[in-house]
Amino acid sequence: MPPAPQSVTVRVPAKVNVQLAVGGRRTDGYHDLANVFFAVALGDQVTASPADTLRITVSGPDADQVPLDDGNLAARAARLLARRHGLAPDVHLHIAKDIPVAGGMAGGSADGAAALVACDALWGTATPRDILLELAAELGSDVPFALLGGVALGHGRGEILRPLPVAGTFHWVFAVADGGLSTPAVFRECDRLRDLAGTGSDTAAVPDPQADPALLDALATGDTVALAAALSNDLQPAALSLRPALAATLRAGADGGAIGTLVSGSGPTCAFLTKDEDSAAAVATALATSGTCRSVRVTHGPVPGATVLHRP
Ligand code: ATP
Numbered sequence: 001m002p003p004a005p006q007s008v009t010v011r012v013p014a015k016v017n018v019q020l021a022v023g024g025r026r027t028d029g030y031h032d033l034a035n036v037f038f039a040v041a042l043g044d045q046v047t048a049s050p051a052d053t054l055r056i057t058v059s060g061p062d063a064d065q066v067p068l069d070d071g072n073l074a075a076r077a078a079r080l081l082a083r084r085h086g087l088a089p090d091v092h093l094h095i096a097k098d099i100p101v102a103g104g105m106a107g108g109s110a111d112g113a114a115a116l117v118a119c120d121a122l123w124g125t126a127t128p129r130d131i132l133l134e135l136a137a138e139l140g141s142d143v144p145f146a147l148l149g150g151v152a153l154g155h156g157r158g159e160i161l162r163p164l165p166v167a168g169t170f171h172w173v174f175a176v177a178d179g180g181l182s183t184p185a186v187f188r189e190c191d192r193l194r195d196l197a198g199t200g201s202d203t204a205a206v207p208d209p210q211a212d213p214a215l216l217d218a219l220a221t222g223d224t225v226a227l228a229a230a231l232s233n234d235l236q237p238a239a240l241s242l243r244p245a246l247a248a249t250l251r252a253g254a255d256g257g258a259i260g261t262l263v264s265g266s267g268p269t270c271a272f273l274t275k276d277e278d279s280a281a282a283v284a285t286a287l288a289t290s291g292t293c294r295s296v297r298v299t300h301g302p303v304p305g306a307t308v309l310h311r312p
Contacts, residue, residue: 006049006050007047007048007049007050007122008047008048008118008121008308009045009046009047009118009308009309010045010046010047010048010114010115010118010121010306010308010309011043011045011114011306011307011309012044012045012111012113012117012146012305012306012307013039013040013041013042013043013110013146013149013301013303013304013305014039014040014042014043014044014099014106014107014110015038015039015040015105015110015142015145015146015265016037016038016040016105016172016174016262016264016265016271016301017035017036017037017038017233017264018036018038018215018219018227018262019034019035019036019211019212019215019230019232019233020033020034020035020036020232020233020265021033021210021211021232022187022190022206022209022234023203023206023207023209024201024202024203024204024205025187025191025202025203026203030157031157031187031190032155032203032208032209033154033155033156033157033209034153034154034155034209034210034211035153035154036151036152036153036154036164036216036219037142037145037151037152037153037154037161038151038170038302039145039146039150039151039301039302039303039304039305040172040299040300040301040302040303041299041300041301041303042099042105042174042297042299043098043099043110043303044060044095044096044097044098044107044110044114045096045098045114045309046074046093046095046096046114046118047093047094047096047118048091048092048093048115048118048119048122049091049092049122050091050122051090051091051092052090053090054075054078054079054089054090054091054093055091055093056069056072056074056094056095057093057094057095058094058095058097059096059097060095060096060098061097061295062097062100062101065101065102066095066101072111073109073112073115073139073140073143074093074095074111074114074115075093075115076139077111077113077116077119077135077136077139077143078091078093078115078119080116080135080138080139081115081116081119081120081135082119082123084125084131084135085123085125085127087123087125091119091122091123093115093118093119095111097111100174100176100180101180102179102180102181102182102183103177103267103268103269104181104183104239104263104264104265104266104267104268104269105174105265105269106142106145106146106265108140109139109140109142109143109145110146110306112136112139112140112143112146113136113144113146113147113305113306114306116135116136116139116143116147116306117132117147117306117307117308118308121308133147133148133161136159137159141154141156141157142159143159144159144161145305146306147305147306148163148305149302149303149304149305149307150164150166150302150304151163151164151166151219152164153211153216164216164219164220165219166219166220166302167219167220167221168222169300169301169302170224170227170273170300170301170302171224171273171274171279171280171298171299171300172271172272172273172280172298172299172300173253173258173271173272173274173280173283173284173296173297173298174264174269174270174271174272174296174299175249175252175253175269175270175272175287175292175293175296176269176293176294176295176296177243177245177246177249177267177268177269177270177293177294178293178294179268180268181239181242181243181266181267181268182266183265183266185242186235186238186239186242186266187235187238187266189238189239189241189242190235190238192238193238193241209234212230212232214226214230215227215230215231215232218230224259224273224275225259225275227260227273228259228260228273229260231260231261231273232262233262233263233264235263235265235266235267236263236267238266239263239266239267239268240263242267243267243268246263246267246268246270248290248292249287250262250270252286252287252290253270253272253286255286256272256284256285256286256287256290257274257275257282257283257286258272258273258279258283259273259274259275259279260272261273270293272287277300280298284297284298
C-alpha cells in the first residue's frame with residue numbers, strides 16, 4: 001500500500017458565460033437556461049490536508065468575504081463526498097482565492113468542484129467521474145462545469161452539460177468591480193424588467209432558451225471576431241439596472257480596443273474579448289487607468305476543469 005498523501009492541491013478555473021439565455025420563471029422559481037460556459041485560466045487553488053475535523057481557511061484579496069462555515073461550497077462538497085463513502089469529513093481545506101467573490105465567475109462553485117477532487121484524492125476514494133458529476137450537480141448548478149472545464153453547453157438550470165468543440169485559444173480581460181452582486185437578486189431583477197416591459201416573465205411568456213448556432217460555430221472554428229459578435233447575456237440588462245456604473249466599465253473596455261464586451265454571468269465582473277495577447281494588454285491598461293473598476297485581470301482560455309497539481 002502506498003503511504004497516505006499528506007496534502008493534495010487542486011487548481012480550478014473560473015468561468016465566463018459566452019452565452020447566457022434565460023427562459024421564463026418556472027413554477028419552482030428557477031429559470032431554464034441555455035448557458036455556454038467557458039473556462040478561463042484565472043482560478044483558485046484548493047489544498048486538502050488531513051485534520052481531526054472539517055476546517056476551512058482562505059487566503060487572497062477577497063478572503064474576508066468567503067464563509068468559513070457550512071455555507072462554503074467546499075465544506076459542503078467534503079461532507080457530501082464523505083457521506084457517499086461512509087467516512088467522516090475530517091479534512092483541512094485551504095482555499096487560495098483568486099476568483100472575485102460574488103463576481104459572476106462561479107468562484108464558490110469552482111471551490112466546491114475542487115474540494116470534491118481534492119478530498120477524493122486525499123481519501124483515496126477513487127470516485128468514478130459520473131458519480132463526481134452527480135455530486136457536483138447536487139451542490140449547485142455551476143459546479144459540474146468547474147469539474148469539466150473547457151467549453152460546454154448547459155441546459156436545465158445549467159447542470160446538464162454537453163462539452164463543445166473549440167479551436168485555439170481566446171484572450172480575455174476581466175474588470176473586477178468593487179463589491180459583488182447576488183445571483184438571485186439579478187434573476188429577480190431580470191423578471192421585474194421583463195414584467196415592466198410588458199412581455200411577461202414566466203415560461204408561457206418567454207421563449208425556450210436556445211444555444212446560438214453562430215456562437216457555437218465561432219467557437220468550433222476559433223473565429224474570435226465571430227465569437228465577439230455573438231456574445232450575449234440575458235442577465236446583462238438586470239446587472240446594469242442594479243449597478244448602472246458597469247456601463248462605463250463596458251465602454252472603457254470597448255474604447256480600449258476590446259472586440260467583444262459583456263457582463264460575466266450575473267455580474268458585476270465585466271468580460272472583454274480581445275483580438276490577441278497584445279490587444280489584451282492594451283485593453284487592460286485602458287481599463288486600469290479608466291477608474292471604472294477595482295482591478296483588472298488578463299487571462300485566456302479555454303482551460304481544463306479541476307485538476308490535481310500537487311500530491312507529495
Ligand atoms: P455565480 O457566477 O455561480 O452566480 P458568483 O461568482 O457570482 O457565482 P461566488 O463567488 O460563487 O459568486 O459567491 C457567491 C456567494 O457564495 C458568496 O457571497 C459567498 O457567501 C458564498 N460562497 C460559498 N462558498 C464560497 C467560496 N468557496 N468562495 C466564495 N464564495 C462562496
